Amino acid sequence: MEGLRENFILFLPLLLIQLVFQILAIVDLIKRNKEEIRWENKIIWAIIILAFGILGPMAYFVFGRK
Known part of the structure; x- marks a missing residue:
């Protein structure tokens, strides 16, 4: 559980970007x-x-707009 807390700081920027x-x-x-x-x-x-995390917005910006 302690490893999760240490790695949370590393994942926080990725979560914010998403x-x-x-x-x-x-x-x-x-x-x-x-x-x-x-x-x-x-x-x-x-x-x-x-629903698809970072892939959902990427799909929208690439394929969703005309």
Whole structure:
């Protein structure tokens, strides 16, 4: 358990980057019109962004926007 506490400090920046990346993706998703998003389904993209950690926002920014 002590090793987890020591390594938490190392993972904290990665967790913060992931959180910021997810927030940016969700804000971008909310601001865009439905027609500007691939497959025109905001709910599916929101689930992808939130469920897949760092890969979700990356997929949205690469594949989700037209």
